[in-house]
Amino acid sequence: MLRCQEGAVIELSTRQLEIVELVRRHAPITGEQIAEALGLSRPTIRSDLSLLVMLGYLDAKPKVGYFLGTFAAETSRTYARTLGLKVRDVQAVAVVVQHTSTVQDAVVTLFTEDVGGLAVLDDNGRLAGVVSRKDLLKVTLGNAAAASMPISLVMTREPNIVTVTPEDTVLDAARKLISHEVDMLPVVSEEEHPDGKEVVGRITKTTITKVFMGMAGE
Known part of the structure; x- marks a missing residue:
């Protein structure tokens, strides 16, 4: 059509x-x-x-x-x-918490910033993990002690963190979001750091949808 x-x-x-x-x-x-x-x-x-x-x-x-x-x-x-649109053209500012934060801290940040996922940073400010609404929902349901748990016990760690770089295409990001069934991808710098990956932004299913809807509108 x-x-x-x-x-x-x-x-x-x-x-x-x-x-x-x-x-x-x-x-x-x-x-x-x-x-x-x-x-x-x-x-x-x-x-x-x-x-x-x-x-x-x-x-x-x-x-x-x-x-x-x-x-x-x-x-x-x-x-x-x-096809040529890059992640850097549409990425949003990363929303992060420290690995020492609690589950309650993460929940508050998640809803205050109105996002579907958070990047978790280590003591050097590098990517240590990611946590999603689904992760937080699973750990808090029926668990009265969940609020005080360190977010490091809940987050997804390397090598299971799926990321993109600013130079990746939006289509590549969309494929990763779909194939890995996640709502948010941290955008990490292409420059290699000995102490880990530097988080420079985020891209989400909502961002991808808006991009493709905008293209369809044209």
Whole structure:
């Protein structure tokens, strides 16, 4: 389902999508060449080509062939920008607690800052662990002594901490969030430090969703 240049939503057929992709890859390309690539006759795809030109997905020049129309070209550029978008372009400020903090301290910070996860820092200010709402919920339910427990007993530690760097792509971050089933990734500096990883930000599922919704809106 795609949105045409007038704003109406048009559901293109599989064949029409294949035609747009062929033109994107090989433009300028003639109708005969498109038909041959699809294993069809030119008359069979004539109505598809006419519709795609009318909707702005394709443009045609006599004796030259078909190429991407204004709408499809802009969609392609938006997609390319999404692929090239870096974590540093969208990351938020990291919300952290010290490894000596208690579970209660972490819960207060989590809800005060309205975030889904916290980075836990060691005495050198380096990444020691991460803790999520789920972690805190598990340890506090039915446990009256949980509030005074050190957060270090609850947090996820290396090598199980999943991180990204500012130079990773947003798509890479999205894949990690989904595959590891976490809500937040600490963003760590690419520079190696002998005493551990430096936390420089965070990226969340909410951030990713906003980015992709913004791209879709364009």
